[in-house]
Amino acid sequence: MIARLTQFQRFWKAKRARKPKPPLWLRNVDLQQALHECIRTVQRREFKGDIQRLIADNSGIVRVGGRLEHALLPYEAKHPAILPLDHQLTRLIVEDLHVKFGHAKTERLYYETRTCYWILKGRRAAKRAVRNCMHCKRQSSTRVYPIMGQLPKERLASCVHPFSISIDFFGPYFVNISQRSEKRYGCLFTCLVTRAVNLELTDKMDMCSFLLAFRRFIGRRGTPNTVFSDNGTNLTSGQRELQEAKKRINSMELIDWLARRDIRWRFSPPAAPHHGGAWERLIKAFKSSLNAVLNEKRVREEILRTVFVEIEALLNARPLTHLSVNPQDLSPLTPNHFLLLRPHPHVPPDIVEGDSTLSRRNWIAAQQIVTQYWWRWLKEYAPNLIESKKWMKMERNIQLGDVVLVIDHNTPR
Template sequence: MERTLTEVRQHYWPCRGRSLVKHVIHKCQQCKRRRCGPRIPRMADLPASRFDETRAFNTVGIDYFGPMEVKRLRKIEKRYGVLFTCCATRAVHLELAHSLDTDSFLLALRRFIARRGKPKLLLSDNGTNFVGGERELRESLAELNQSRITDELSQKGIEWKFLPPGAPHMGGVWERLVGSVKRAMKMVVGNSCLTDEVLHTVLTEVESMLNGRPLTYISIDGRDLDPLTPNHLLLGCANANLSPGRFQDKEVNSRKRWRQAQTIADHFWRRWRREYLPSLMARSKWQEDTRNVTVGDVVLMAEESAPRGFWPLARVTEVYTGEDGRVRSAELKTASGAIYHRPVTKICVLEEVEGCDGE
C-alpha cells in the first residue's frame, strides 16, 4: 500500500490518499486473488471415537502405503500395505495387498476382521478403492439379508465415513502411523527386493514394533510403572517376547484365567484414561474462531497443482458442519458446472454473500 501511495503522489496529491489507496486495493479483485488465504476454523473437540473404551479396533482408520517390490519367479511385482489403526488405543494392524483394486482391499479387510473382530466404524480417505469397497460390501450384505441370514451384525453392516478430498489433516491418526511404518520399512528392508513370504514376515515384525511404542510419558524414576503401550492391551505386556508374569502349571486349567485377562484389560483402560487421554487435550494451533463459509460465497479453490494466481474460482453451493456447528467442508461449483467437495482449509473466500455473517 505504501509503495502504491508513493507512486501515485509522483503525479497527483489525492485528499486522504492513504485511506483512498487502501480502499481501492481492498476492492481490487486481482489483488484479492493474489493475497487471500484460507480461513481455518477453530480446532474441533476430540471425536467420540477417541474415547471409545468398548474394545480395541472398535473404531478403525484405514490407509494404504507402498508400493513395495517383491520377487516372484523371474518377475518383479508390486505389493501394497494396508494399515488399520484403532482410534482409541492407537494399536496397529498391517495387511499385505497384492494390488490396489477393490477385491484386494476386501480380502485384506476380511483378514483383519477375522483376526481383530468386526469394527463398528471405519474411517478412511476418499480413495477409489475404499469407495468401491464400501459399495461392494453393502451389496454383499444385502444378498446375505435376502438369504435370511439371522446374524444381526451382518444385517446392520459396518458404518463407513469418508474424509473430504484434499484433507489429510483430518486423518492424522493414521497418516502419522503410515510415516512410522515407512521409516521402519526403509531401515529394515532398504532397497532389497524380497519374496512375498519374507515381506509378510517383515510387516508383522513392524506391526509388533509399532504396537510396543510408548503412548505415555517415560519417567526417569525407575520405580514408576513402564509407559503404556498398545501391546499392554493386545498381549498383556509391552514386548511380545516377554511373559506378562509367572504362572504355575496347575493354573493352566484354572477357571479364573479369564479374570486374569480381564484384570489386565481393566488396568490398561484405567491407565489409558489417567495418563494418555489428558495428553490429547492440548491445542497448539487453530485456537481462534473465524467466520463460517456460507452458501453463496465466492471462493478460490486452493489447489496444490496450480500457483496462487491461477486457483479456480467457484461458488459455495452446500456446507457441511461438524458436531460443534462449525463448517468443516463445503461443496463448490465452478463456472464450467463441475462440482467439488473441499475442506475449508483449501477454500479462500473472495466475496461474502450479502446479509449473512457466517455465524
C-alpha cells in the first residue's frame, strides 16, 4: 500500500510537471523503498530518545554495529535493522517470513529474521507468529478434553438384578463353511453395575441379526430396564424396530411380546466414543483373548461360538476389587459372584463364601449370600469409582466464539 501511494504521488508530480510518467506496475525496487520508509518511520517513533546517539547508514535506517564487518555476508545480515517487539510492522514482517519459509517453526523463523532484522526479543516475536498462525493451529493443534462428568445413576445402582446392559458390536471374524469363507460378528452385552459380560455371535451386523441376538440375551439373562449403546445404525434401527413394531407389523404375538417388555433405550452423543468406555474396554479385552487363542486363524463356526463362550467365562471371572496377598482375606469380587454365586464356573457350587452357620441349600441362605456380595460391592468396588483416571485437569474450557477443529478419524486434517 505504501509503494502504491508513493507511485501515485510520483505519477501526479510527473503529470503536473509534464514529464514522462513512471510505469503503473510495481517493481521490486519500489517495494524495497516502501519497506525502508516504513522501518524509518517506526524507528523515529519508537526510538525517539536514542536516535540521536545511534549512527544511521546512508539509507537513514538505524542498524546494529556488531563485529561482522569482515564476514562474507550480505550487508543487511552483518548490520540488521533494529525493530521493536510490539509494533504492527514487526508482526507483519515476521508473519510474512513465516509463510514464505513454509510455515517455519519458532527456531527456524527466528534465525531467518536475524538475517535482515534485529528484533528486540526476537524469539518471542517468532513464537507469537507461529502461535497465531491459523494454518499451524490446524496442523499441530492438541485435543481439548473436558473434566470427566458424573457417572450415570444406572452405573451406581446396588442390589439390582444383573444386566442393566450396554450393547456394542465388533468384528468381523471369518469362519469356514464348506468350501467358502463367511463373516461373523460379535455382539457384547455388559452389565454396568456388576460388569458381567454376555457374548453373542451374529451372522450380520444389521437390524435383524441384532434383534435375534437381543432376544437370545433376554431369554437367558432376563429383560433389562435400561439399555445403553452408541449411535450405530444397526442399533438405532433395532431400537426403532422395537418402538415402531406396532405400526409396521401386523403380528399380535410380537405386539404382546413388546408390550410386556418396557425397555428404555439411551444412546451416546454423536462423536463421543468415551461415553462407551465401560464396554469399549471389555471389547479390547475380548479381542486380546481371542487373538491369543485363534492367532488370526479361520475356524469353523461351531469352534468360534465355543471360543466366544469360553472367553465370556474368563471375562466374568476377572477380579473387580483388590487381590490381597493375605490368604485369610476374602477372594476378590468378580461378576461371577452375582451370576453363579461363586467366583468361577469350575468351582463346585457347594463351596461358597460367607457365614458357615447358614444353610446353603435353601433360598433364604442364597439371598443372604447375595446380600453379602452386594455389601462387598458397596464397600470395596464402588469407592474405586470416585477417582477420575484421566481428563482430570481442564486447561481451558471451550467458549462461545472459539474456532475449533472437530476430530473425525474419517476426515484428514
